[in-house]
Amino acid sequence: METKLLKPNEESIRLACKLLKQGEVVGVPTETVYGLAGDATKPEAIKKIYQAKGRPADNPLIVHISNTNMLDGIVKFVPEDAKILMQNFWPGPLTIIMPKGDRVCDATCAGLDSVGVRMPSNKIAHEIIEKSGIAFAAPSANTSGKPSPTNAGDVFADMNGKIPLIIDGGDSDAGVESTVVSVLQNTPIILRPGVITKEMMESVLNKPVQIARAITEEVKSDEKVLSPGMKYKHYAPNAEVVILKGTIDKFAKYVNKHSDDDTFALVFDGEEKFLNVKAITFGHHENANEQAHKLFSALRELDKLHAKKVYARCPDTTGVALAVYNRLIRSAGFKIIEL
Numbered sequence: 597m598e599t600k601l602l603k604p605n606e607e608s609i610r611l612a613c614k615l616l617k618q619g620e621v622v623g624v625p626t627e628t629v630y631g632l633a634g635d636a637t638k639p640e641a642i643k644k645i646y647q648a649k650g651r652p653a654d655n656p657l658i659v660h661i662s663n664t665n666m667l668d669g670i671v672k673f674v675p676e677d678a679k680i681l682m683q684n685f686w687p688g689p690l691t692i693i694m695p696k697g698d699r700v701c702d703a704t705c706a707g708l709d710s711v712g713v714r715m716p717s718n719k720i721a722h723e724i725i726e727k728s729g730i731a732f733a734a735p736s737a738n739t740s741g742k743p744s745p746t747n748a749g750d751v752f753a754d755m756n757g758k759i760p761l762i763i764d765g766g767d768s769d770a771g772v773e774s775t776v777v778s779v780l781q782n783t784p785i786i787l788r789p790g791v792i793t794k795e796m797m798e799s800v801l802n803k804p805v806q807i808a809r810a811i812t813e814e815v816k817s818d819e820k821v822l823s824p825g826m827k828y829k830h831y832a833p834n835a836e837v838v839i840l841k842g843t844i845d846k847f848a849k850y851v852n853k854h855s856d857d858d859t860f861a862l863v864f865d866g867e868e869k870f871l872n873v874k875a876i877t878f879g880h881h882e883n884a885n886e887q888a889h890k891l892f893s894a895l896r897e898l899d900k901l902h903a904k905k906v907y908a909r910c911p912d913t914t915g916v917a918l919a920v921y922n923r924l925i926r927s928a929g930f931k932i933i934e935l
């Protein structure tokens with residue numbers, strides 16, 4: 597199959613809508629990362645998404661809408677906490693897990709009786725949903741296990757020959773996927789951290805929000821988890837990534853001693869000067885939004901440079917930095933050395 601890579605304009609948006617209506621899969625930009633969009637109500641479209649990604653069939657997809665009227669049939673009902681979160685954070689990078697509605701096909705939710713829904717703020721994604729009238733399911737547009745794509749070129753690298761169209765909307769704003777929060781219980785629980793933080797949600801809900809243990813700790817493959825995505829290997833470049841936890845002084849000492857020609861360091865901006873090895877940076881230490889924006893493209897850059905071993909700096913675990921930490925420990929397969 598030929599994969600077209602087109603800039604967004606009337607014609608390409610029309611083509612995207614037409615393909616979605618035909619049950620095809622399209623690569624679309626969102627404000628978080630690029631997604632692989634397919635009609636959430638059509639099993640044949642959802643099957644194509646899982647195939648293109650090589651995604652395990654038990655890992656559910658997120659449904660994207662452009663206005664709250666579309667929730668009818670997508671969810672069974674809207675819980676009170678969800679109403680407050682929607683008012684405050686939609687459109688934007690927040691996915692809310694709610695009871696599943698009848699119109700969403702079972703394959704979209706991997707057989708669960710809940711569904712994750714979000715309203716993207718990205719103008720192109722919004723326009724495609726609005727003009728097609730289709731609530732699309734969209735996982736990140738990477739091959740399963742690889743870092744999520746934050747630009748159209750990275751989608752093309754993974755999906756060339758597998759999908760008919762990618763719309764090039766430039767660099768993704770956030771750079772990490774949406775925060776996933778479940779409101780199925782009394783206390784909302786974050787299943788995946790993102791740029792909408794626990795503190796931001798607590799301040800509008802006026803109650804505590806929990807953070808799932810699996811966000812920072814490894815789960816066994818047979819362990820029951822709240823979100824199936826938690827148990828899979830994720831975001832991994834070809835290189836072996838190891839996180840070194842400690843000051844930049846200790847980090848530099850360790851890396852300078854333990855490296856050869858194929859070793860790289862993944863460090864915060866400005867830290868390259870302390871190192872004798874090749875380094876890729878992913879934003880300033882104090883700026884978690886910048887780290888989120890750059891992390892996945894930095895991981896993909898390491899592949900392009902044929903890195904074999906990567907020593908990475910350890911992000912913080914508060915606020916937006918928790919989202920960065922969560923992605924990086926998964927790309928490292930939970931290998932952390934305390935210095």
Ligand code: TXA
Pocket residue numbers: 626628629630631632655656657658689691693705708710711712734735736737772773774776787788822823824825826
């Ligand atoms: O920012 C995003 O959310 C991007 C863009 C394209 O919108 N999409 C995305 O989708 O990250 P994906 O498929 O890569 O990640 C979806 C995550 C998975 O970890 C999945 O397990 C979880 O959301 N999820 C989806 N539906 C769920 C449900 N009903 N219950 C629990 N977890 C769910």
Ligand code: MG
Pocket residue numbers: 735736744
């Ligand atoms: Mg993904």
